């Protein structure tokens with residue numbers, strides 16, 4: 001988009017919308033955001049790119065290609081910082097298990113609690129705990145990441161277990177919540193998902209960390225990871241976006257709590273060979 005051009009509106013199409021909410025969500029067809037807007041781009045699994053009004057890019061939870069998940073991680077990404085909630089191969093690019101990672105050695109890595117600044121983005125890490133029974137090999141550490149951008153608060157909980165009252169208090173007001181949800185209750189039970197939504201009360205809920213059937217060649221793997229559709233069935237205010245990118249600002253947040261599912265990035269392809277962790 002040329003500088004000074006009006007922001008595109010209504011570019012996103014919905015494959016299906018339930019409930020009364022009709023929203024016009026601008027489509028991020030370029031990698032540029034304008035004053036007061038941030039973009040969210042879904043890669044796949046729990047990986048997202050957040051772009052700030054100033055153009056800074058944060059990549060959250062890049063998965064290792066073809067490990068457990070049957071698809072590759074897209075090449076040629078150049079984020080300003082990489083945020084890692086916990087050292088599992090499906091969130092840290094395989095770093096903890098000793099895989100060669102694709103990113104530059106000098107890229108900023110944010111993988112711990114505390115306050116971190118990346119250009120016009122602030123990341124607040126809150127100490128949590130990985131959902132049982134996984135992650136014993138790294139002490140079940142998991143950091144909930146709050147991203148302050150364009151006057152909005154986005155929260156990505158990684159693979160945290162049920163949210164405690166203490167954690168919810170620290171999270172504060174959240175506009176967009178990225179929550180691991182799947183039909184097999186791999187990370188969170190349905191009860192824990194409902195409790196998290198009721199406690200955090202986000203304007204936009206973005207389910208993540210579910211099986212993407214069109215990218216998986218084996219019905220048996222990844223084991224115990226369900227699809228998202230069974231969970232979405234019968235819910236109100238669901239927007240199944242036909243894009244993997246949206247632009248958001250405070251002004252375009254939906255008036256009613258809305259569930260948004262993204263398409264995976266077109267750059268993600270099924271892998272020819274899968275590695276088992």
Ligand SMILES: [Zn+2]
Nearest residue numbers: 088090091159
């Ligand atoms: Zn995971």
